[in-house]
Structures are given as structure tokens and as C-alpha cells.
Amino acid sequence: MTDSSNENKAKGELLTFLTFQKEDAEQAMNFYVSLFDNSKVIDIERWGPGMPSKEGTIKYATFQLNGSLYMCSDSPPIHEWDFTPAVSNFVNCSDEAELESLFDRLAENGTVLMPLNNYGFSQKFGFVTDQFGVSWQLNLK
Template structure:
């Protein structure tokens, strides 16, 4: 029972056999096997939550792919998950984005190039709020996002955080940058 409890606690805390806890030679192969079984069982029980709400960006100038690539280049832990393109017979320009899925720092987004040009476009009233980890990240993101874009609120201390800025990037997407 004591061994099982140690194994269970170790599995929950993420300790493995390469850690100091398991370097004692008196633990047998049976204990390792029991630990592996318990760890596998715990991993099966931990639910993986799917992101229920995903921001969708509709571009009207056939620049969805450029925007997506730009955003993915700015944020850590970001990637393009998949791209579905308009074909020759489709309503959109051949090769443009029908729908693409990408992640920015682990957060999913969808984008597309809209075949019809609508009476509406992006509005600054809806924006992505970015908590920056440090001054360097804040300055880098502000510089890149405001380049060829528009500064709606310049960087400053507005009383609710150390530093804040609001920019509308070159693709007309709005970003709030914050540094606590």
C-alpha cells in the first residue's frame, strides 16, 4: 500500500524513473510496471477539453494567408493546422483560403478569404487582448503589429496596468497589448 501511494503521488506530480525519487536500486521491475499502469490510467481519466469558441477572421482582400503567416510568426507556440483552398470552379479566387485553422500561442483561430466583398469589415470594437510576458515582448509586438497599421492608443500607463497599447494592424485586425 505504501509503495502504491508513493507511485500514485509520483505519477500525479510527474516524477519519472529518471528522477531522484526512482534512482534507488531496491525498486523492482514490478513497481515500475505498477507505476506505468497507474500513470496510464490517470492519463486516460484526465479530460482533454476542446476549444469551444474559436475566433474567425474573414478577409476581403484575399490576404488571409499573408495575415495568418504574419500572426504565426509573431507568437510563440503558434502553427498552421490546416488550409483548405478555393478551387478553380469555386466562388473564390483559385488558391485563396476557403478556410484555414491556425493557433496563436495555443489559441485556435479560423480565417478565410471571402469571395463577395461585404459592406462590413473588421472593427476595433472586437480585438484580441494579449498579455505580454515582459517589456521586450510588448515592444516587439507593438512594433510589428503597428508597422503599416494604425496606433489607436499609444503605449502608456493608463492606470490599470504597467503598460498598454491598442493597434490596428496592416490587415485591419485590432490588438490590445498589455503588460502587467
């Protein structure tokens, strides 16, 4: 599943970077890739023996979610900060079935910040923080 090319490391390219602190970066990445079409793991670099994090966890990984590039890692130091809903992934869903499926899967073992509803700015909208602490705004176009 790794791609050794440097196409995902272009100079000046912008990617969303997710820092995980519970050694669950790979689990989260694989979960997200399973949710969206046109998604895949592009490259994984793992922590090795004698390195500052648990051997085999993710040092850096690049993955694609519906065409958008992301990076993630299992952070060796535990920081005082973590993910916040103030920065979230916004997903325009093509139909109600997609919206409800994504909402249900992301909300499982997570926190619903705004249940699916019509809030006046969208036909149907929901806001969740998933089981890994990453926030998602789901919108029906």
C-alpha cells in the first residue's frame, strides 16, 4: 500500500495534518479511508527500533480522502493540546443516504455536537467528533 514516489511531497503543497497521541493513527486513517470513495493510503513510514515512539506506529503517513490529501502521525511526546471542533473537516454529501451513513459511522463511539437537522443554512446538517477526537461537519447540498 505504499507509494515511494514523491508526488505527494510537492514543494508548497498544502495537506491537513492529524497528530494522534494514543498510538491510533493507523486505525483512524484506515477508518477514514473506508468511509469515502476515491480514498486510499498512499505512503506509510513507521517508527523503528530505538526511535522515540513505539516501534511499528506511524511516524508519517499520507492518505487520500475523496481526492483530498492528509497526513498523520503517532506523536512521541504527549502534548497538552489535542484536536478541537474549531478546526473540522467539512463534507458536502450528495444525498441524504450518504449524509446519514457518514453521520452514523462517525458518531459511533464519538460525540454528537449538532444532531442531523435543518438549521436554516442547509437542508440537513450534522456536526460530530469521532472516536479519535477529529471533528466532522456533514452537509446535505
